[in-house]
Amino acid sequence: MAQNTNMQVDVLICGGGPVGLLLSYQLARAGIKTYTVEQYDKSTQGMYGRACVLYPRTLEMLDQLDLGETLAQIGFIGRSAVTFHDGKRINGRGWGFISKPLDTFFDYCLNIRQKYSENVFRDAAVGYGSTIHSNTKLIGFSIGEDPSDYPVTAELQENGGKNLTVQSKYIIGADGGHSTVRTIADIPFIGDKVKDESVLHWIRMDALVKTNMSGARLGFGSIESPRHGNVLWIAEDHGRTRIGFAIPPEIYELHGEHITEEVVKEEAIKAVAPFELEFVTVDWWTLYSIGQRVADSFRTKERILLAGDAGHTHSSGAAQGMNTGMHDAVNLGWKLTGVLKGWFTDAVLETYSNERRGVAQQLIALDKTMSTLISGKMPPGYSGDADKTLGDVLKSSAQFTMGLGVHYETNTLNMESSVSSVQPGWRAPDVLVRRPGSKIPIRLNQVTKNHGKLWIVVFAGSPLRTLSKLQALREYLDGPQSFTTHLTEAFTFITVIAGPGLQSDEVLGMERFGDAFYDVDETAHVRYGIVADEGAVLVIRPDGILGFAAGLHEGPKLAQYLESFVTQKSL
Numbered sequence: 001m002a003q004n005t006n007m008q009v010d011v012l013i014c015g016g017g018p019v020g021l022l023l024s025y026q027l028a029r030a031g032i033k034t035y036t037v038e039q040y041d042k043s044t045q046g047m048y049g050r051a052c053v054l055y056p057r058t059l060e061m062l063d064q065l066d067l068g069e070t071l072a073q074i075g076f077i078g079r080s081a082v083t084f085h086d087g088k089r090i091n092g093r094g095w096g097f098i099s100k101p102l103d104t105f106f107d108y109c110l111n112i113r114q115k116y117s118e119n120v121f122r123d124a125a126v127g128y129g130s131t132i133h134s135n136t137k138l139i140g141f142s143i144g145e146d147p148s149d150y151p152v153t154a155e156l157q158e159n160g161g162k163n164l165t166v167q168s169k170y171i172i173g174a175d176g177g178h179s180t181v182r183t184i185a186d187i188p189f190i191g192d193k194v195k196d197e198s199v200l201h202w203i204r205m206d207a208l209v210k211t212n213m214s215g216a217r218l219g220f221g222s223i224e225s226p227r228h229g230n231v232l233w234i235a236e237d238h239g240r241t242r243i244g245f246a247i248p249p250e251i252y253e254l255h256g257e258h259i260t261e262e263v264v265k266e267e268a269i270k271a272v273a274p275f276e277l278e279f280v281t282v283d284w285w286t287l288y289s290i291g292q293r294v295a296d297s298f299r300t301k302e303r304i305l306l307a308g309d310a311g312h313t314h315s316s317g318a319a320q321g322m323n324t325g326m327h328d329a330v331n332l333g334w335k336l337t338g339v340l341k342g343w344f345t346d347a348v349l350e351t352y353s354n355e356r357r358g359v360a361q362q363l364i365a366l367d368k369t370m371s372t373l374i375s376g377k378m379p380p381g382y383s384g385d386a387d388k389t390l391g392d393v394l395k396s397s398a399q400f401t402m403g404l405g406v407h408y409e410t411n412t413l414n415m416e417s418s419v420s421s422v423q424p425g426w427r428a429p430d431v432l433v434r435r436p437g438s439k440i441p442i443r444l445n446q447v448t449k450n451h452g453k454l455w456i457v458v459f460a461g462s463p464l465r466t467l468s469k470l471q472a473l474r475e476y477l478d479g480p481q482s483f484t485t486h487l488t489e490a491f492t493f494i495t496v497i498a499g500p501g502l503q504s505d506e507v508l509g510m511e512r513f514g515d516a517f518y519d520v521d522e523t524a525h526v527r528y529g530i531v532a533d534e535g536a537v538l539v540i541r542p543d544g545i546l547g548f549a550a551g552l553h554e555g556p557k558l559a560q561y562l563e564s565f566v567t568q569k570s571l
Contacts, residue, residue, distance in 0.1 A: 006165045008150050009035040009131075010340055014138050014181050015174030016042060018051070018114060019308030019325040021121035021132070023172060026065065026333035028128035030452050032340050035166055036130065037156055039137035039175070042118070050114040051322030052206075052234060052242050053078075057403025058323045059106040060430065061330045064450040064544060068106075070120050075112030076235050078219025085224045085387065087274040089214065093391035094222025094230065097398040104404060105430055105443055109219065111236045113206065114322065135159035138180045141171055143301050152303050170303050170336065174329075177293075179310035185300055191293030191313075191364070201247045202315070202375075203264055204232075205285035206240050213275040216241070224387040228271035229376035240283060245271040246375040247287065259287055290315045290371050292364040298328075298353035305352065307332055312360035315371040320363055323403060328356050330450070334542035337452035343490035347412050347565045355408040366397055408545065412565050417549040419536045421529020428538070428546040431524035433496055433517035436504060444524065447494060447517065450542045454491040454562075458513040458552070459525055461535030462498045467509055469535060469552035474510045476555030483559040487566045491539070498522045498532040 011027055013020045016038025024036045054062070054071070062068045083094035098109060122132060141154035150167035157163055173181025182189060213233075215221060221233030225245065232244035247259075247267065255263055264285050269277045295311045308325030332352050338344035372379040373390035382389055399405030407426040410416050414425035422429060432441035448455045460470060476482055493514030501507035504516030519525055522532050530536045537558055539548035550557045 006167070007035070008167045009033045010168065011035075011170045011172060011336065012152065012154055012166050012168040013037070013172045013174060015172075015176060015179075015308070015310065016040075016118075016122075016132060016134060017174065017176065017308065017325075018118055018121055018322055019329045020172070020174035021118055021125055022065075022326060022329040023174060023307065023333055023336075024130045024132065025067075025121055025125035025128065026329070026450075026452075027337060027340075028125050028130035030337045030341060032337060034130050035168070036125070036132040037136040037138065038132070038134045040134065041159075042134050051117075052111055052113045052236055053323070054110040054112060054117070054326070055323050055401065055403045056102055056104045056106045056108065057406065057427065058326045059108075059110055060104060060427075060445060061326065061450070061544060063106070064445055064448070065330070066449065067120060067124060070124075071110060071112060071117060074116050074120070075110040075237050076219070078109040078111050078235065079107065080215070080218040081220035081222070082215035082218055083222040083224070083391075084213070084275075092395075093224070093387060095220035095394070096391065097395050097401070098220055100398065102402065102404065103429060105445075111219070111234055111242075113236055113240070116237060117322075133158070136164070138175070138184075140184060141181075143303055169340065170305060172332075173304070173306045173310040174308050174325075175310055177309045177313040179306065181304065182295060182306055182310050185304045187300055187304075187306065188296040189293050190296060191291065201252050201287060201289060202244060203247055203267065203285065203287055204242065204244045205264060205268065206236060206242055206283045207285075208239055208280040208283075209241050209243075210278040210280060211272070211275055213272065213277075223272050223275070225271050225273070225376075227376075228267065230374045230387055230390055231271045232374075233272070243268050243272070257287065261285060292367055292371075294357065294360050294364055298357050299350070302346070305332060305336075307356075311357070312364065314364050314367040315374075320367070320401065324360065324363055327359065327403065327406065330543045331356055334450060334452045338490060341452065342567055343453065343488050345565050345567055351408075351411050351413055354411065358409065359406055362400065366393075366400070369393055413541060413547050414545070415548050415561055419530070419549040419551060420538065420546070422546050422549075424546050424548055426546055428540045428544055429527050431519075431527050433519055433524055435517060436501070442517075444496075444517075445544065447515075448540055448544075450544070452542050453489075454542065454547070454566075455540040456491050456493045456513075456558075457538045457540055458493065458495045459519075459528065459530045459536045459538065460495055460497045460508060460513075460552070461525065461530065461532045463508050465533045466535040466552060470508060470510060472553040473513070473537065473555050477513070481559075482555070483562050483566075486569055487562060488569055490566045491562070496524060498525050498535075 010033045013036040081095035081098045136158045139155040144151045152168045152171045154166045173179045217235045223231040229246035234242035292314045298306045307328040369379045430445040495513045495516040504512045535552045541547045548561045
């Protein structure tokens with residue numbers, strides 16, 4: 001008879017891929033009890049290639065979670081790209097957008113296969129006490145109707161037949177495109193497979209290769225092939241190369257889903273012609289069909305949430321799959337942390353679905369165009385040359401693709417403002433500041449790490465000119481009506497002073513607001529569009545998104561914003 005075990009956790013995470021593991025890590029390091037299950041044995045998936053590119057905005061977020069350095073030691077730094085047509089190098093096409101200047105200190109892509117990024121996330125999560133089990137699948141779950149601290153009851157089964165009942169406060173579906181959580185929750189998965197069979201089938205492979213192609217280890221490459229579409233070439237970790245191409249219709253008709261590795265290698269050699277290609281070792285390859293789908297909601301019945309491929313699927317044409325999943329995980333991670341820790345009301349968690357589903361819809365609309373062009377075809381509404389059009393689309397969408405242009409609409413967390421040139425809902429720029437006495441600049445993102453709490457950043461401007469406004473803010477915060485007297489400590493203050501200084505309290509003419517840093521040349525103020533004569537107070541969300549901006553003297557306005565979702569202190 002199968003043994004049954006019961007347990008209670010804060011969050012049950014279904015899916016042990018990068019999204020589930022990153023969520024597990026964020027929650028565990030905040031002291032939240034999680035249980036993560038993966039139905040497959042990851043030790044047998046060591047050869048799997050899967051996702052392999054982390055874009056700049058993803059790297060920024062992972063750095064704020066203290067994971068960036070470990071990943072960077074493994075991956076291949078990709079800052080450059082080459083594109084070939086008829087064996088000749090051409091500019092302005094393919095992945096050329098990678099080489100353009102970017103408004104980030106992470107001005108590169110990190111090419112690291114999913115096996116290795118998963119290892120980093122798993123080790124980090126386990127280091128904080130997270131429980132992760134492979135070979136364990138979700139059989140079913142229900143949400144209790146009666147009030148309970150643990151309303152979700154899930155039935156799990158290990159590979160050996162052992163049954164497990166887990167009660168939790170929330171259940172997360174990070175279990176891929178065929179999500180069991182989504183299916184049981186009866187959340188519609190809207191979209192279709194591509195109808196045109198000639199566009200449908202792509203090959204992706206990771207291999208150790210020899211080639212005479214110039215720039216093969218620069219980072220990224222595109223080869224415009226007359227029969228295999230826009231061929232993908234990515235330099236990866238451990239000397240490997242990712243090669244991707246569209247299977248010609250006649251080849252798929254001949255072999256179908258039973259295509260062999262030998263045929264795949266033969267087609268790869270043809271795809272990169274006129275360059276030579278020799279395979280030393282093939283680590284992994286896959287044939288897959290393109291489809292774009294999005295879940296009707298990323299949250300249902302309050303306790304069920306979806307993230308990653310469970311919420312949206314699309315092609316790998318622009319390497320968006322894992323990056324979008326990482327953004328889901330970071331967005332959900334701090335919100336769920338804050339609600340479970342008692343810092344935020346449910347209004348914060350309620351923003352997750354709209355924010356991330358909106359981005360997924362943008363991505364899917366773009367992917368329908370890109371995947372068609374990559375396959376060498378022209379999508380509806382376009383005319384001309386597919387390769388040239390693809391280059392134009394990649395350039396025009398580069399900021400979104402890189403993640404730097406991803407933004408959210410006005411909601412509870414993102415309040416419209418005219419104080420800063422950076423609008424709430426958009427990424428807060430990473431800028432250089434200095435610690436007191438230091439000659440070496442430090443990035444603002446190194447100060448504002450993601451620990452689930454808000455950052456209230458007082459851009460003090462030039463104190464000699466902003467003194468009266470700074471005094472108004474200090475008097476409000478020290479007064480009996482200040483939000484600091486009745487709201488939970490879901491925020492941390494820091495001060496950024498325009499110009500140099502020897503002692504921050506003396507420079508300000510009052511007690512500083514949290515730790516102080518100096519914007520010696522005022523470039524940080526300028527980047528945020530804050531006039532040094534006026535200053536401003538900003539709220540930066542844990543995920544690095546600007547949420548609020550107001551004048552230094554507008555303490556009550558800051559309070560009104562925070563009081564809309566930060567919980568009251570317990571009496």
